[in-house]
Amino acid sequence: MDLSESGERQISWAARSMPVLTAIGERFALERPLDGLKIAACLHVTAETAVLLGALKAGGAEIALAASNPLSTQDDVAEALRSYGIQVYARAGVDRTAYYRHIHQALDLGPDLVLDDGCDLVNILHTERTDLLDGVSGGCEETTTGIIRLRQMAAEEALRFPVVAVNDTRTKRMFDNRYGTGQSTLDGIMRATNTMLAGRTVVVAGFGYCGRGVAERAKGFGARVIVTEIDAVKALDATLQGYEVRPMAQAAMTGDLFVTVTGNRDVIRAEHLAVMKDGAILANAGHFDVEIDVRALDELAQEVHRGVRPNTDEYVMPDGRRLLLLAEGRLVNLTAAEGHPAAVMDMSFSAQALAVAWLAGERANLAPGVYDVPEEIDHEVARLKLAATGIGIDVLTAEQEDYLHSWRVGS
Secondary structure (H helix, E strand, O other): OHHHHHHHHHHHHHHHOOHHHHHHHHHHHHHOOOOOOEEEEEEOOOHHHHHHHHHHHHOOOEEEEEEOOOOOOOHHHHHHHHHOOOEEEOOOOOOHHHHHHHHHHHHOOOOOEEEEOOOHHHHHHHHOOHHHHHHOOEEEEOOHHHHHHHHHHHHOOOOOOEEEEHHHOHHHHHHHHHHHHHHHHHHHHHHHHOOOOOOOEEEEEOOOHHHHHHHHHHHHOOOEEEEEOOOHHHHHHHHHOOOEEOOHHHHOOOOOEEEEOOOOOOOEOHHHHOOOOOOOEEEEOOOOOOOEOHHHHHHHOOEEEEEEEOOEEEEEOOOOOEEEEEHHHOEHHHHOOOOOOHHHHHHHHHHHHHHHHHHHHHHHHOOOEEEEOOHHHHHHHHHHHHHHOOOOOOOOOHHHHHHHOOOOOOO
16 A cells, blocks of 8 residues: 555656646546557556556556566556556566566457557567457557567568557657657666766767767766767767767777667677776666677676666676676666656657557558558647647748748749
């Protein structure tokens, strides 16, 4: 009971900064767009997620939830969600076996729709729970990593139902990925290490929206920022924004803090670890714990000191160098901190909620594949957010509208 009450307080606090999603939940309660539908979700079990699931339940859905990362699960929030009548299969810190067992338990609901964060639930549906596939008519994915996997499934004609790429909305990429990841990643790093960033060299691996956010925030703290990239256009973008761009083999020798934000594996490998300076800090802000080769780190280390600080493990190399791994190589912003601010997740989860309602109405007309969120949903979320914060914008005059839709008027 104490856990449930604590969770209620956390959810209530988050909801204060999520006026758009709260309003959508109130609308769903009247319109009931999800009546009779079962939803299996694999998401971070946080207070912000609870506000999203509350809106979906208000819309009539029956929901089963598993955690998309065992280290981000807030046990008090999980308990509060159970009191809402939502089936929750999650506990902080469980091992990999329990993590996948929880996803199977959520799928036992026999879902009509699925919500995923990283594509693990969809992957299991297509490999181990194919008996349920005929009943699933659509899904949503909210991460870059998950969309990469889903597009590959679609390209190989393996994807069996339509999935909406919530991650690819402008409100998600520009605000959640950039501002949310930038702030929460550095928050997690500083909580775990109490390190000062000013004057330090921060290496950011990947210059997508998340990487840009991390680089901008680190630069704002006074750090010297080096970017590593595989994409020539993104590398040029980073250069023109004033960042130094180097291959990881070179950056590894000079960095004080390394942050991986790529969505790929083995971004930091044994050859990089071998040349890092004493005291180098390794953090991952990509979805899965594969961006830093933790197995190589274990094999190279002569000693490992667990928990030298909360969420910080020290690896002692044979030559005496100490490398500090944060959050076991998992998402540092959700493991060592609390994830994105609720005000950012208000936009991401509002787009998610509206996309679920749209999918519920359109799923019968959609072939298997990956779909963009309808542009009107993105615009509605932005409009509602501006209104909630009291910000006004200009409106086109009739003459301006005509000008934009005519090719006959020249200079």
